[in-house]
Amino acid sequence: MIRWVLGLWLLLCCALAPAQSPAPSVVFLNPGYSNEPFWTDYTLYMQDAAGDLGIELKVLYGERDPARMLHNARQVLDGLPPDYLIFTNELFLGPVLLRLFEGSPIRLFALHSTLTDEQQALIGGSRERHRNWLGSLVPNDEEAGYLMGRDLIALSRGQPAELLAFSGVKQTPSSILRLAGLQRALNEAPHVRLVQAVQGEWQEQRAYEQALSLLPRHPEVSLIWSANDAMAFGVIRAAAEQDRALHYAALNNSARVLQARINGQIEVLASGHFLLGACALVMLSDHARGLDFVERGGKDQEARLLRIIDREQAQKLLKRLGKSDIGLDFRRFSAVTQPRLQHYDCSIAALLD
Template sequence: MVFLNPGYSGERFWTDYSRYMQDAAGDLGIELKVLYGERDPARMLGNARQVLDGEHPDYLIFTNEQFQGPVVLRLFENSKVKLFALHSTLTEEQQALIGGSRERHGNWLGSLVPNDEEAGYLMGRDLIALAKGQSTELLAFSGVKQTPSSILRLAGLQRALNEAPHIKLVQAVHGEWQEQRAYEQAIGLLPRYPQVSLVWSANDEMAFGVMRAAAELGRELHYAALNNSDRVLQTRIDGRIEVLASGHFLLGACALVMLNDHAQGLDFVEHGGKDQVARLLRTVNRTQSKTLLKRLARPDIDMDFRQFSLLKHPQQRRYDCSIASLLE
């Protein structure tokens, strides 16, 4: 199998993501190669062409980062390589044009994405609860505009806001996942909105940028963020970030379990459908954050991903990969 990782080769989230995939590959007897796209659409497609021009893998795992999914599908439409969308799949608009999995592109088997919309909602709901029913204003920092996960998380926040008419969203900006960009935006926005007390951030880096700006401006704010870096987990433990969602770093490993079962004759389409949403993202409290921080710091992952295989556990009807064991 080959994974076209869209992230930077030095980016903690995406390198941890690949590390868990490699651990699962070891458990399952899979040969896995990871090619990093360095967040560059041209590099991502160059990696895809490299795979196409070389020895073809049995499975190619790709993302729809920067909406590049359709190009990958077109590149491989005449090959025998089985394709699988991971982390972000084609949007409804894209699928209306070129079809969904197992339709026009018959070798596109399906997809596995995290519960980004639900995560955005849970973060928004718990952040709003910190206002204790009082009217206040909220500032949101979303990710890269062309990233499905960014769009879905923001949609989840909007759902939470629809349930809380006493909270006003003053502005949602695209911090592009970057601490420095969010810092520069917050330096300009916070003085403009003196009534803002809540900050929702689609990842941890942007939250840190806003926190730096708020400290310089003498503002005390409540924060919600998402990720699993040592820094954000420690900040959740310290209480400086009061709402934190995490868990999606296991998604790639969960996909390998599904594809390994598929290679051995068990089609996941019969166990949850061809396109599935893994409910990996969840909010974590201080105690859970402390446990997760210790587990992720260990050099050995110490998880047997075979436990999630439906071939190994035929009594289960659906895949249920989760971080529950990491929180014990």
Template sequence: MVFLNPGFSGEPFWVGYSDFMQAAAADLGVELTIVYGERDPQRILANAHAVLAGPELPDYLIFANEMYLGPELLRLFAGTPVKLFALHSTLTADQRALAGGPRQQYRNWIGSLVPNDEEAGYLMAKALFAKVGEEPVNLLAFSGVRHTPSATLREAGLHRALAEHPQVRLQQLVYGEWQRLRAYEQAQQLLQRYRDVRLVWSANDEMAFGAMQAALEVGKQPGRDMHFSALNNSVEVFQARIRGDIDVLATGHFTLGGWAVVMLHDHHAGQDFAERGGKDRVARLFTLVDRRQAAQLQGRIARKGYGIDFRRFSAVYQPQLSDYNFSIEALLR
């Protein structure tokens, strides 16, 4: 298998994501190669061309629809024996109207696995709003890269929660592009403009930390004067959740790639994942974790192989499985 990782090769989230995939591959006897796109669409396409021109084609190519490159990758590998699998983000409804879905127009596109991003945005917002009860309160929101699938879906979850809580007033939503420095600079201006903000919703952890730094500089104490949500699995964010600087933390999607390796391993062995939950899957991996769970996850992530035998989740080794039902429960035991 080859994974066209869209992230930076030094980016903690995508590096950890890849590490979980490699742990699954090691347990299942899969040869997995990961190439980083460095968040550059041209680099991602160049990596795909290199795979195609290599001495031996992989059995499976795993790609993300970040920067909406999915249809171009499908066209590039059309007619080859390589089986394609969309991971983390799949084709949008507009893209599918032209390209079709898995096993349709592109027969070698066999499936997709994405996280419950909309639900994550919603759960974070609901838990954040609960910190202040029913009193009127002002909110700032930091989303990722405009119009990308993960950012758009998490925003949608936020807006669903806002519709249920009219006492929460969204003062402004900005695009921090997943970056701490950008969110910090934005928050410096926003906290001058909206001095009575008490809630900050962030679509990832880096932007939450940028906004938190700006809040500290104007004398606001996280967890007391202002309440922050975050999403991810960095050691830093787990520690912030344990301290209480982060009030609401969603995590779990860093495991997604490992579960994809399990599904494709089984597919190669003749156990089609389409018969165990469908070819297009939304995995409900995002979970809100409390301080104790954050500490537990921090310890499990530090262990080699995460303390998991991935064969426990494979239909090849567990033929009685009727559905995969992936979750992070295995890391919380």
């Protein structure tokens, strides 16, 4: 009798217990080099978020090579299908990837850079022609370029000045948008003249070689705008060899650039987008659990992660990001833990407290 009652109690407990959702599986087609600090750190924070959210995450590096990126995509298509595939529109490969996965049960999500307006005019946006393309999450690149330009221009104190800009790769949406933001800032400052904008391709050595020839050609240049930190350091090295004192604006979150902001070598620094991949996993985790992110900000969202950080904030970031665990539980940004969530607010604010 006792054994029968115990058995019945166990059956009731099992029946009443909430069903456990299987861990969603995600593959990220990382476009960067496997030894590139920005993209490896980006992956690190995604892995941190995946652990918090109960996601199985696999990352395939594209090594900034279109052929390698497509090889990785075909590898995903030919293997055990994940629930979600995260891709970028680096080198404008987005339409090719969407066609490749057309009809696949894998659900796609664009991260960091999505299809351009021109591309979407041809093949449609998310949840349109390609129904398995769920949406996108991009950073506020144009705004970041503008804020960097505005604060850099402010260092001229209203006096006539000349500015030299170092953009990234020509076919990269982030590079295009950041440069557009700079142009918006320049439109508001007629006393500052952009003498030239060059593609430094995100690389320190290339920017160094470009600056070696450009700086003597433009002796009146006093302002340097750089779309990332590596190119800024290339210009700094060239300027030091030519005994030029310049003002710098840069963007990123490496320990090196944070330290440069602390010591004043770089006076304007934008940062924050390193959490973007982790924020995307929050959205996909919710989606896998029946909480569609389209109801919390739309299918295509822009995260205002990038912001200008001052010296004190750079010190806080340097301390937090230098640890193996940055001490941020990404479940706090989820609709699972915030049932009344109206809009995702994944940001670095908690790291600056």
